[in-house]
Amino acid sequence: MKGPGQDPAAPGPDSALSGSDAPPETGAPQESVPSPGSGSPAETGSAPGSAEARPPGGSRATGPKTRLRGTTKPPTVASRLLQNRWAGLAGLLVAILAPFVNATPYALSVMTSAAIFVMLAAGLNIVVGYCGLLDLGYAAFFAVGAYTSGVLATRFDLPLLATVPAVLVATVIAGIVIGAPTLRLRSDYLAVVTLGFGEIIRITANNLEVTGGPSGVYGIPHLVDGPVAFYYLTVAVVAVAVAGAARLGRSRLGRAWRFVREDEDAAEAMGVHTYRVKLAAYIAGAIWGGLAGVLFGAHLSAISPASFTFLQSALVLMAVVLGGMGSMPGVVIGAIVISILPEILRDLADHRFFLFGVLLIVVMLLRPQGLWPARSKEALK
Amino acid sequence: MTQLVWNGLFVGSFYALVALGYSMVYGIIKLLNFAHGDLYMLGAFTGFAILGAAGGVSSSAALPVLLAVLLATMVITGLAGVVLERVAYRPLRGAPRLSLLITAVGASFALEYGMRVVAGADPRVYPVRLGGTTLEVFGARLTVQQLTLVAVAVVLMAGLNLLVTRTREGRAMRAIALDPRTSALMGIDVNAVISRTFFLGSALAGAAGVMAGAYYGKIDFLMGFLIGLKAFTAAVIGGIGNIPGTMLGGLLLGLLESFGTFWLGGEWRDVFAFGVLILFLTVRPTGLLGERVTERV
């Protein structure tokens, strides 16, 4: 699956997800993490900000002993390899080397599309995987990004790069418009509303004159000259996007997303403003989708409403679920599988989506954590 | 004007039929069955297959034959709904809500594209079309077939309402909706009642599918997608989980769409409908007849 030429996207920096949490012996830099295994409560208590919370001496006796208990299970060799930042960098390397193996225009185009798909999956993973909100209209943000940049670039003769600020504004607005009213509701309502919203965007693009109606926008300028250069640019952007999503997922905000996913009431009781946190996830997802849309327009130089159907949203969701919700490395692999598989199994074209649907059910029934699950066990620090 | 009202009520009765299944299933196990619209599609194709197998139908006997086909289809789609619940949803009943929703999306996908594999991607022409005499009522033109279909829908909905409010079975359903665990303790076979709920809801969707096929004359494997969304909208407008509310919501959505189309143009019809959905969820998420529930902490 990770053979050269089939792995154009960058599972690379995403494994930064696990990188800084990785055990020191794998070589990941650990300068930011103290080694609590040796820390007595007194040492912990001297950390800035915890002065008011110093424990009375009573816990001192139990401290070191419990620490030892907590560290008795070393990670297996396999999980060390998987959770290691080097696996990610190796993935990126494969993506960089792939064109040297096969650089036919067709192969490059497939690989570029796959990379863009990886970015979509990374964005949806923020919403579905981290925050547990089911978005069935994710293609809408993809469309908002693609159309905003495409229309601005062709109407006003702007270079594509100059449309990016407008794309950011448009996707954030779209995220707020759809998220603000619905994120207060039960999560399953959100699923249907996003489904409806995806249709609204597609039908609107189909009906409006400025978006070119059913035939869409064409003649979108390239970002850089030549498919090879564009492939590398895409890989770079996607790598940064995936790493960024993974970093967000590991931060204070990312933890809050997972608290909301696990138990909204408990998260709220801990001081997490759940509504705001959910909206942040939704907006982040919208931005990722929108920027992927810019790449999409630049790649194909033409966009039409037919590219932004429910099918597209469902495929991205499939990639996230298959790979493992909340696990960036898994989601990247899932996206590559979902986008490359049809190219290999051309004969099965008719059965493809049927199989995807069945696969979705089977994954949820038998392996809900996906192919490459997010760690439920935290790496030792 | 009366024409708009009539068109709205006609389409609305379809929405209401499909929405009822949505609403019943949601009411009892709090699951949004995304595949529900596809059971409607399945109904249309099942009716198509039965009619095809029976050979052509002379137009004089069209109505009785169609009613028979309708009943047969209801049984088949009802059973399909039961199988769906048994295979895809029941094993996940204790699982996180997200898993269940994703499974439902998968089921919808599998039904749609499974049908595409079986019946092909191109629309099929229904072997029977109800030819009708046109009547003029208060300035609105309506056909006998439209009246028949609305009558069938009304009979089905009334029957369902009686079942839920007056029978032992209906009482069991309502009990489970309130508290499945206590219901089980009280000796209600929860699994059986949920199965029967799926049967009823799916059968109604199947009936709507056959009626739509006979009325519009064309069916395709994606026909359930949009109506599934519309049915959900109708259920939300009326109050999801509430049966009279859902019927009301279906009719109301039909009317709103009819007028919205008139004002904005047909190409904006669906946008208008989903706009209404979002508006309702913002302003009155419990729907017109739904009651506010205090969630226990």
Add this chain to the structure above:
Amino acid sequence: MTLLDVADLRLSFGGLLAIDGLSFSVGEGEIVSVIGPNGAGKTSAFNCVTGFYRPSSGRIALRGKDLRGLRPSAVAGLGVARTFQNLRLFGELSVLDNVRAGTHLWLRQSVFDALLHTPRYRRSERECTEQAHHWLDFVGLRGDRYGPARALSYGEQRRTEIARALARHPSLLLLDEPAAGLNHGEKAELLSLIRRIQNLGVAIVLIEHDMGLVMEVSERVVVLNFGREIADGRPEDVRRDPAVIEAYLGGEPHA
């Protein structure tokens, strides 16, 4: 010095009056127990104080600041932390992450810090982890703190939930039946834990059915029945109060 002041609180669900004119107060650093038969409105009162329920009328103030109408996260921000009657840990997340949740409000870290891994980000993450370890030590957690919280034993999960609440640095801690389901040894440990929490200067309101624990640890006991307060005083006085014996202990004062 009054920390929490609840006055004339009323709460109804539909037609049912769950709390009917409840008043009580908690001083800084005080341990107050709220007892009463099941359905007396104890947990409902907690939910009103923490913002999960909207009371129909009455006053709830923390250090003079009105808490009514605030969402639960805002109440938490003012220094109120709680545990739940039926354990609400984030089951799939690691024990450490659960306790990190408590640091959410005071952790200074922006989205850009997180994206760029600035020194401030590294510092705050380190502090967050140290704090989590510190509070797990404080409650004496013996289980695996890197594994998912659901893998802990019941008693350990209870402890983790308290550690999570303490990581909030609260001035008021609401414990909803912390001893439920604990064995004898664990109850003894809970008792000493509550004492240690009090030594930090944190006031505690305790809902508890275990009379031994209540009598041992409380400075004051408030007794509820049918949403109304029927007694409020020192444990030994409440125990002898005829109204309490009548309503709560029935005919068999087992304490």
